[in-house]
Every structure is written in C-alpha cells, then in structure tokens.
Amino acid sequence: MEEKxxxxxxxxxxxxxxKGLHLIQKNAGFRFGVDAVLLADFANVKRKHKVIDICTGTGIVPFLLWGKYEPESVIGLEIQDDMVEMAERSVKLNKLQDKISFVHGDLKDKKLLSELGRYDVLTVNPPYKLNNAGIVNPDDKLAIARHEVLCxxxxxxxxxxxLLKDNGRMYMVHRPERLIDIFELMRKYNIEPKRVKLIHPNSKKPPNIVLVEGQRDGGSFLKWEPSLYVYNEDGTYSDEINKIYGREE
Incomplete structure (x- = not known):
C-alpha cells in the first residue's frame, strides 16, 4: 500500500x-500528542465535507481525519516550510495525493486565505503558550509550535x-485557562461557541485540555459535554481513551 x-x-x-496510515515525524523535535487525537475525534466531519486544518505541523490531524471520516478533501496549512515538506512526503507514503494536500503559508496572509476558498470544517491545534516570557527564539521550530510566536x-x-463557509464549523483544542479568551474572540469574529468538552488527566485532577466547537454565524446555544478522563485511578487508560485510540477489546 505504501510508496517508498x-x-x-x-x-x-x-x-x-x-487504516494502515503512517506519518513521518522527527525522532527529536515536535511530535504529535493526545491533543491531536482528541481533536480529530471531537470534530464532526462528513464524507461530503471539504476540510482545512490550520497550524497543521506534521500533518497529523489531516491524516487522522481522513482515516476516521474519509471526507472529500483535507488541506493542511502550515507556516514552517520544512514541516510542509515532511507532511507532503507522508501524503506520498500513504498514496493519498488526491485526498490530502498541504500549503506552505501564513494564516495572517489575507490574499492566501482568499485563494484557499471556503470550507465546511476547520480544525486547529494552535500554539498554546503566550509569547510574553521574553525567552522564545523566533527561529526555534519547537517554540513556534508551542508559543504564540508567529500567530x-x-x-x-x-x-x-x-476560511469557513456560512454555518461552517470550527473545532479547536486548547488549554482551559484560555477558554474566556476563546469565547470572546469567537464572538468577535461571528463564530458562535456551540460545544465544549473538558479533558482531565484523571478524576482527581483539574482539566488540562479543552475542546471547543464553534459555528460561523450560528445562533447562541452552548452545550457542555461530559468530561473525559484520560487515566483510571489505577493509572491505566480509561475506556473512553481506549475507544478513541481504537484499542477496544
């Protein structure tokens, strides 16, 4: 199945x-984690949908979305050219050139965004950390993925x-401490928060990940989904996490 x-x-x-999918990653450097897996599971994607993933990094979310839902097409947008080149080789490896593609560009580039068109679904796993510590090197590839350096x-x-069509849906994974900022900015740009899910390490710890769905020009109604706990009390993975990872017995 794979191409060399x-x-x-x-x-x-x-x-x-x-579904036999593989991804090229660095042995040392930015590697995808549970955040990307949770985001792909949280997104509501149909076969007829055209999907874009911004801040795509290694391209993990487009591959997971394709593997789970087989949408019409998935595009990944990434500002780091070496990440895009690596993701394109992953497309070739999986022989999905007609379904998954990647674009090297800046999401702040309005001309580029207009050229990319509109999408039914947008997913994003953005940099989480505020760039206010004064210690981040703007040329550090790992820092760019984790800190708000370039966006x-x-x-x-x-x-x-x-990038969203009218009534298109946005799915984001972020940190709970930024939830108010997320809600305020979504409403500022006419994306109505519709669904929220909190992720806890276990039942005794506060949430450390939040998943948010928003709808472009949607009506005001917010649904809180049951929280997800990654680990059981004995340190084993929870049934829900095993289900998401496809490890059900």
Whole structure:
C-alpha cells in the first residue's frame, strides 16, 4: 500500500494504527500528542465535507481525519516550510495525493486565505503558550509550535472566519485557562461557541485540555459535554481513551 519515500536525518515513520496510515515525524523535535487525537475525534466531519486544518505541523490531524471520516478533501496549512515538506512526503507514503494536500503559508496572509476558498470544517491545534516570557527564539521550530510566536489566538480565529463557509464549523483544542479568551474572540469574529468538552488527566485532577466547537454565524446555544478522563485511578487508560485510540477489546 505504501510508496517508498526518502527519510531525512532524525526522521522516522510511525504507524498511526488507523487504516494502515503512517506519518513521518522527527525522532527529536515536535511530535504529535493526545491533543491531536482528541481533536480529530471531537470534530464532526462528513464524507461530503471539504476540510482545512490550520497550524497543521506534521500533518497529523489531516491524516487522522481522513482515516476516521474519509471526507472529500483535507488541506493542511502550515507556516514552517520544512514541516510542509515532511507532511507532503507522508501524503506520498500513504498514496493519498488526491485526498490530502498541504500549503506552505501564513494564516495572517489575507490574499492566501482568499485563494484557499471556503470550507465546511476547520480544525486547529494552535500554539498554546503566550509569547510574553521574553525567552522564545523566533527561529526555534519547537517554540513556534508551542508559543504564540508567529500567530496568536486572535489571528487563528480571524483566519477561521475567512476560511469557513456560512454555518461552517470550527473545532479547536486548547488549554482551559484560555477558554474566556476563546469565547470572546469567537464572538468577535461571528463564530458562535456551540460545544465544549473538558479533558482531565484523571478524576482527581483539574482539566488540562479543552475542546471547543464553534459555528460561523450560528445562533447562541452552548452545550457542555461530559468530561473525559484520560487515566483510571489505577493509572491505566480509561475506556473512553481506549475507544478513541481504537484499542477496544
């Protein structure tokens, strides 16, 4: 099924354990985590949908979305050119050139956004950390993925407004402490918060991840979903996490 592709130094091919899909990642550097898996599971994607994933990084979310839902097409937008080149090799590896593609560009580039068109669904796993500590090197690839160096939360939501069709849906994974900022900015750009899910490490710890769905020009109604607990009391993965990862017995 796979096509042979070249690997650069410090790269490896990881099995996503989903419909035979594989992803090229760095051995050391930015690697996808549970956030991307939860986001792909949270998104409501149909086969007829055209989907865009911004801040796509390695391209993990487009591959997970394709593996789970097989939408009409998925595009990933990423500002780091080496990430895009690596993601394009993952497309070739999986022989999905007609379904998944990647664009090198800045989500703040209004001309680029207009050229990309409009989408039924937008997903985003943006940089979480505020860029106010004064210690972040703007050329540090890992810092760009984690800190608001090249874009901030408002940039992300403003671009989502431009990329979504009327009544299109946005799905974001972020940190609970930014929830008020997320709600305020969504409403500023006419994306109505519709659904929220909190993720806890276990039942005794506060949430450390939040999933938010918004609808472009949607009516005001917010649904809180039951919280998800990653681990049981004995340290094993919860049934819900095992289900999301496809590890059900």
């Amino acid at each position: 592709v070249s690997l650069l130094e410090n790269e490896a091919i990881d099995d996503l354990q989903l 901030n939360l408002e940039d992300v939501i403003a671009s989502a407004k431009k």
